Amino acid sequence: MRNYNPLKAPEGVRIALMGNEAIARGVVESGTYVVTGYPGTPSSEIIMTLHEYGSGLDIYAEWAVNERVAFEIALGASLGGARSLVTMKGPGLNVASDPALSAAYSGVNGGMTILVADDPGPMTTQTEQDSRWYAKLSKLPMVSPSSPQEAKDFMVVSQRLSEALQLPVILRTTTRVNHTVGEVITGGTELPRGFQGFRADPPRYVRAGMSWNLERHKWLNNQLRLVEGLVKQYGLNRVVEGGNKCIVTEGVSYNYVMEVLSRYRPTGNNVKVIKVDLLWPIPREFLLNSLSDCEEVLVVEELDPYLEESVKALLNEQKIRVNVYGKSNGFLPLEGELSALLVAKTLSKLLGFGVLSAEPRLKSLEVPSRPPPMCPGCPHRNSYIAILFGIAKAGYRREDIPIFGDIGCYALSVNPPLNAIWVEHSMGASISMAIGFKISGYNRPVIATIGDSTFFHAGLQPLIEAVNKRVDLLVVVLDNSVVAMTGHQSTPAWETTESGRNVKPVDIVEIVRSVGVENLAVVDPFNLDEMTTKVSEFLKKPGVNVLIARAPCAILKVRREGVKRRYKVLSDKCTKCLACVRVTGCPALYVSDEKVAVSTEDCVGCGLCVRYCPYKAIVEVEAT
């Protein structure tokens, strides 16, 4: 409980908000009614904040089954005049890209914002995708905030812009904006705007007629001409400080530039910072005006040289000859996130001042790495142990049976000691890639492992493909009944969502059965022997075999039920053979005083390690 609720705080107060919380506040300030999305770091806390603090606000805030569905829900809502927001991480926009491109032609009525969060680094994402290109590709306007304050403000601007243009607007953030906490001054709120009315207009809303589409494309291009003027009214795009050494920047990179300048004040005050808030369409007038007296230009941005190319094209077109420095000529890296130090080093090359950081006096000490493991008591650990044992039981060597993984906590099974999955790619790809591997002529069994929420998101269609093409396959659905990795969000199997809505649960077992798989079984991964037997049995059966390994996520289980028992190691019996650690890799087990010990506060009492101690040294203790 907080003193102030970030969503209900009055206008004009200064509060500490994370970027994503600030965007949630922006939802309330902009009168947005329909908010949906699919969980994905670093975007998830927007909807989670609405769940946590939004009761009684009359905002529809629900997770959707995937980003494409979420996008279309937001689009449908805005056609009827409601204001909507759809949130996703960068790769989510790949999933939603199909409707995104068409949405630019039909446009919207109520304001619609598409929040897409990229992840330079990358810290939690499969690629360093630069979603700014999507604005150019889809022809949808894009704005880019640099701080929690702007994240909130731009959410409001984006809705106004969207309504004025009748186009969805992309609000593009990066991890260091989404997950940064900073001071935010609240603005006034508006009542959520739901359905207003709808008039059929086939040329606008039906994409089947060829000639209509050409007309709509012309309309779209016309609308884009209005964008720069509108964002100027809303106060976007700014020039900071005067001078003729110019830095063009946007988003979080602006902070690194300002950090360096505020600490160094290089060569007096002759550096001009041109902060581009509208990333598409490129604000030509603003850029030409502010670049007109520049002698040299440095473009500071993360990921691809997106702004740099735009600036160069603009200067070229106007036959303005100044040097432009950035990523293409090696002044800044093409990969990874930026930092004040990197920007300082680049600026010092161009402006000739010393670099920012004092040489560190201390060196870090060499210590073993700490990759995130599966949690103590995680059912996925049991499932992969059963799969590996099942392979052996069926008479195969584990190096002969490929295991395709998918996106979720269970991908951590790639780490020692399990070393289980061979491939992990993109949402739902485990089953499709396993099909491809098999039909290419692989003559031994192939296994695909996929989580429940990933199955709902993108696993069903590949399963239909496998059944339809009669591919011999074992699919293990790791069903822990939650979207765990992104912070434990609801799945379509829940009876009540986070917002308290009673919904109709959808059962994976029924879905799989209805598709017509050859063999289907539901097992409890904590019943290891049964699951191992089923794996070995199904590996040998032709056709599509689906094993649903069902047990709740350990974190959720502890949250709901508490810890009922724990284990400890009797140190006089432990021989430090390490069998318990080497089979399970449970992070609650560690070595102390030449014996293995259990970290009491971390053990959740799953009992897995007990099975593998040959000396019966691991015993139950009362949980306190």
Add this chain to the structure above:
Amino acid sequence: MSESKIVNILISSVGGQGGLTLSRVIAVASVLSGYSVRTGETLGMAQRFGSVLSYVRVGIDGIVYSPLFDEGEAHYMVCMEVIECARALKYLGRDGVLIVDDVVKPPTSMSLVGSGSEIKSVLLKQISSTIDSARFFLVPAKRIAIELGSSRAANMVLLGVLNGISKLFSESAVTEAVSSLFSNSTREPSLLAYRRGVDYIKHL
């Protein structure tokens, strides 16, 4: 306090120990004190047990821009675990103050090769030999928290130690920040843990 008008604090922890909550409390206390603040986190997946670094930048005077700072720039470093402390040591500045909880959580990569908690004394010896003792504080924060009956409040003990040394925030700012972030059931134990941290440093 250092002459810089921006105070950089690095919190290193193992996921699940409460490092992120600590950084959040500092951020809220900063805003309540009228300071500018930015935090940056290597906040990855929901999992616990990974390495977590939280950067907190408190602007006593003027705006903080960057949510991150670089190696050698931390004025204060708060470590909730010794191995993670050793890993992050390069961030500590020349005159930086190091506060370390006397806790080790060996990662699975160590357990798998049969090594473990003996690393604690080795690392602590190495750390203390590189830092002048006037700015090195080894604090049994976890133990104090357990004594108070709330083992999860080690982060608040450390907050007390940090504020006892740095005097960044008034008691009322911390009290209000803690009160606004914790639920009814954890508010009092957290404040108690905080005060024990302050006392610990007073009586050192």
